[in-house]
Amino acid sequence: MKVIRLQSPWGSVSVALDNPQLMTVEGSSDKAVFFGQGYGAVRFRLWQLDLSRRVGAGELSQIMGTGALRTDVFQRRLGLKALAERAEASDASADPSSWQGQQYQHIQAYVAGMNQALSDQRLLPAECLMLKYRPRPFSITDAYLLAQLKYFINSAWQYELFHTRLAGRLTPEQHQQLLTTVSQEGNPIPPLPLDANGQRFVDVEEALRDGLLGMKHLGLASPDTGSNVIAIGGQHTESGLPLLAADPHMGHVNPGFNMMCKLVSDEGLYAVGSHFPGAPGIIVGRNRHAAWGMVGIMADNQDLFWGKIDLAEQRVETVDGWVALQKEDQQIACKSGKSHEFTSYGFSHGRLLSEKDGYGLFLRWPALENPQGDITLYSLAKCHNWQTFRASLTHVHNSPMMVGYADIHGDIGLQAMGYIPKRKREIGSLILNLANPHHQWQGFVPFDELPVKHNPPEGYVAYANQYSESLFSHKCALSNRWHPPSRALRISELIEKTSRHNLESMQAIQDDKLDIFARQSLPFLLSYLTEPSILSEWDGDTRNIKASQLFDLWIQHLTTKVLCKVLKRGSRMLYVDFWPGCRWNILTILQHHLEDWQYQQDSVRQLVQDAYIAAMDGCSNLALPVVEFQHSIKRPEWVRKLLTGSYPYQGGNRETIHATRQNTDFLTQTQTGDSTPVRSKPYTFGPGFKILCDLSENGEMRYMMNTPAKGNPFSWQLKPTLQRWQAGLRWSMTTPSPNGENKNGRD
Template sequence: MKTVKYLLFGLVILVLAAPPLYHLFFRIALPEYAGGLSLEGISEPVEVHTDEFGIPHVFAKNEQDLFFAQGYLTARERLFQMDLARLAGRGELSSVLGEVTLEKDKFLRTVGFYRRAQEVMDSLPPRTAQAILDYTRGVNAYIETVEYLPREYLFLGARPQEWTPEDSVVITLLMSYSLTRSKKIDLVLHQIGQKAGEEVLAALIPSYPEFAPTLTGAKPASFDQGPQEAMLTDASSRKGPGINDFFDMETPASNWMIFSGSWTKSGKPLFAGSPDLEPTLPALFYIMHLNGGDYNVMGGALPGCPGIGPLGFNGDIAWSAVNGRGDELDYFIEKTNPDEPGQYLTEDGYKDFALISETIRVKDGDEYREVPLEIKVSRHGPIISAVMPLAPENCAMQWAALDIEKPWDIHGLLAMNRASNFDEFRQALSNVKTMNLNLGYADKNGNIGWQFTASPPIRKSGGGALPVLGWTGRHEWTGFIPFEKLPFDYNPEKGYTASFNNEPGNAPYHLTNYYLFERAIRFDEIIRELGDQKVDQSKIMEMQTDTISVVAKRWKPLVLEACENAEGVNECRDLIKAWNCGVNVDSCAATVFNVFYYKMMENTLRDEVGDQIWSEELSQPYLYYVPDLALTKILHDPDHAFFDDAGTPAVKENRNDIVIRSLKQTKEILEDLLGDDPAQWQWGRVHQMHFNHPLGSKLPMLNLKPIPTQGSHHTINSGFWDWDPENPFRMRSGGVIRMAVDFSRGDKATIVSPPGQSGHYLSPYYANQAQLWAEGRQAPMHYTDAKSLAQILTLNPI
């Protein structure tokens, strides 16, 4: 009996002790934000003032100490995130995560991100190379001195390796690859051509609509795609699951909006930027203020890289990036020598593949095993058929980032951090040759503008939308469009400019098939609605969070017309009829329309492209613009062949038939998902942002509770979602960092980067920006008054 009592007593003690021990386990690794630290590697004291959102304002007396401090401070909040990114760049994820990431590592090694990073680091100008070295020293100072590593390392039984300068470079290359639009769509279009034929393919290859706005107002250059010769080959494609690359962040809906003083209440420029990416936990960017040497800049830093990245403010200028959506990646199908598989055909005869042998280390419990990898490289690039689903056999990937001279993106971004006028801004960006961006600009002297970056190839023929035959020589790259000829604009006559991943309108040559246009149409509507009204910072932030869907406005009258006398759709029809087309969390009509439009696209195109291509590719968020554009093109042709269902050969359906079918299916789906009462179908019940930790599938407590969010694919306040049968409407991307600057009041500039600054679970800064962001609000930047912040940490030299 006594034994039972002792066991019960012990159990009670354990239950009572568990919560404190749980909190102690996680909190013991949290950094301090006040006091002093002595570090070897800095020459003079560095002050770090941290605000209420965990944003550090770093004050150093020289550049070397500034970047050392940036590396140290970033590592102490984001080391595990940085480590995963550089392991991806190295193709060494499996050394920590095991078999589950082996296919990723094979892909990463085959492309050769780290091989390229080593070449880049060796060529960088001295000032930039020194900044990376100083940043590296700071990261390693944290790794060497930290008493309690981030808890993820304990769960994985791992330790971080020493950081190297190449690790910083490779992270920028991964970002550049993620911004390359054609890496997936080209292979999907190839499959459509193989399975559906040339006519369907021609209708689905994206092209910019004539009615869509361009940045300059001019019409885009016309372009003939040319013969799709590779579509006619019988090249088979590799099947299998996609490479769910955590670093492969799609960027479907970024924006920036800029007004000159002629449009503003203050008479000074207004600037708002919102790069939209797939959410991460911790946040993709780390907000910092860096003051030292020639730098006094604040914005979003990419963890692992010195300086401030694609969104920032330095007192003189502000900038923000959208994806330029250019096409700098092509696929070439090579023909191997039947007598010698180590050779491939060219117009001048057979040539030898370059061969690279690598070994991937794979963790297996407490042991490791080695997996050999043989990589073949043709004149067009690495052969990726074995590591990229949908790629034809013997398919080479030619990517500009692997070919261009001096891909000095870090150098260009650091120079942009220091720029004080448009000429310096453009000169800095002339070095950004791998990141495919369009950066908006404004300055304190009243000027506004923008500049495209990257290295569009000059092709002998064709537009790069499909894999082509590699042995003919007809589609070779002959060089790259020089920076001086890339699109830009400065002080446009209309007094404002805005980008929503749309066509610039002033490029006399073909850049891409993949521009977006829906949100640009909505911005033009807002401009018309303004009339003579002047704009202030609150107004431009309201524009950032606008939720009106122009696609819904386009389809609403057609839905009401088709369903006027239809049976079984009354509830859905009535909700749409009374709706203002705002995709808000409390709107039931927004839910109805989003389901309807998805089913409308599916019912129109699934029979044309086949079940597999629809469900695995065209229905996914990153390719959503393809079926959306296809429907937009045939919208006013009610008897278009696409509306006829190939599965019902005895009946010829038209647009109205498909509208009614889609709306009936919508009703069934929502009743199953949310119940029979349409008043309970609010958008916020299903459309939610999930901030999930990389280890969250095994350690769910690290994930955040889903947050109801506004917007959809087509709204300026973007909310791209995924039709996941287990979690439909789960939000897949949004404005992962936002900023608003009124140049008449730099002290009122604001910024937000959800979910928070810290990667440490239970940190007060782990998720304290998530709800702020979801509500469309931002935090004060404290750019001008950071010295008054009371939370001060001093880094002292030893």
């Protein structure tokens, strides 16, 4: 692509693609750079930006028809646009020299660039042509709206419906066994707090009963994240200075959620990394002094509450008595020309999602009380040491994250950030009662009380959504739904296996697909088989697709057999999909707790053998899975195929470092008894991009994405990028040292 040279109200700026995955913006001022970044975002991602804006505002039906109406109704009930307007007003009225005032000015420049690109756009994206519409200009509110949307979707509030439903069908012993978490240190973390005798506290039992009662009133019958960040200190590297690796995991979509950018200004801004189109800045990346990566911390930052409502009087019963509800008349325009009208309700502690027979289900999250916060991460892009890094995170109020860090001074660390409710007891993963004083929030966990680790004695930090006692013990409760320690244990194993690391060894760690759980559990499981198995020589490397598929099916059938006397099929399937550590818990139940699940302990042999036979039968009908990159336009079928990129699955599951996964498990697939191969459900979740940063004088940064910077919708345009991704090929550039020349190199 040729260099686009622009004049903005804040100075000159150029926009160019250095390669198919990196957009470089260079300008005379920071604001000019953000103008150029907004220009490039619309130039390459106009469809994605408009789609996200419509999702957040509840305006999809206008272009997609009534099939999107339910999504629009849900989004209008959330009221994200009102939160965006509050955040915008707060920043607009702030002192221009404050971080809020600067943020508003940077967003102004970004949006001005977006609208300049929209004005210059001669040919609309193919999606707009297919749907026969032209996007309207962007507003400053839209940037805040997209930030609120990204904040909201990075959560697991639906898990509370599932957890309440499941817990109500289990004894306390069964519940603890099925939904426990194993810490990185190997100890069980109970799903709900227990007293000294191992029993639930009275108020936790009360919360469970209240949640089940609320579901009964509302007629509700039923209801993943995963990323890695690694920083290795100089004592373990060839250069004597740190290395950092980050690979956020997200849904595989076309175009991808992120866009790789390099931002350089004459005022000293230098930042390169992932940009989420919609607001200026860099989310994950590096500058001349430091590098950082973000990982979901699995925090319980949202709660579902139920309570009595009186819509005629527009009020809800809370712990403070009856409180007024704010009524909002909604009108959703549909593509047909008709409109759908309804009324949404909310108050400071929740938005009404559904109601039945005088009871309502409310969703509460911190932005309802404080939608303001840092959404551009400008001060993070300019951090230059551990102290300024931590200070830059204090204003981030949105999605709770664990941020990994490394710098040229030799510091490494982890720091949690974001607003997380402070509760009297950790009962947030159940549906709560608005009128119960024990269920109410007690403010938010102060930043200085959030988990932090700085220059640990082992010389490295690694976070992969696991519960680590060294990080979380004796801290405020943040969650009860952690990932198992598989990825973190494997990362530690690989780090300690090599005495001196470089970018090549870090790349091998980042791409590793060995399932450590499979390797550890196979000796126990294989000991019950009476005949040789192909798994006998398998070391857990999931690139061996047939062995990996067989093992997965074996565990799935074991799960079904162990739980079938207590839970119905739907609950079993939801458990496998919702609970990250399900395999670890099923193995523990097999070894120690079968009697709690209506089996004799000596039934283990028969259960293992029967599950293995069923898995062998299932594998005979499974074709090689594929990884799919799905587009938001899925109808008609020929269009869906035209817009869906794919490649053969090459290994990796939710417990491997390269954690590709399916939305659901193998048992939800059709498995016939004939010889025709059954197409496995595609893998649609995994790493969105990977970066590697060398903090030595060399300053090299390697990066790769699985979708190009341009939002090309067609599968054949996506193919070259997917081929590079399959091969693990990274682009490389050199980051200039703080006092050196810019030695930028390109692949």
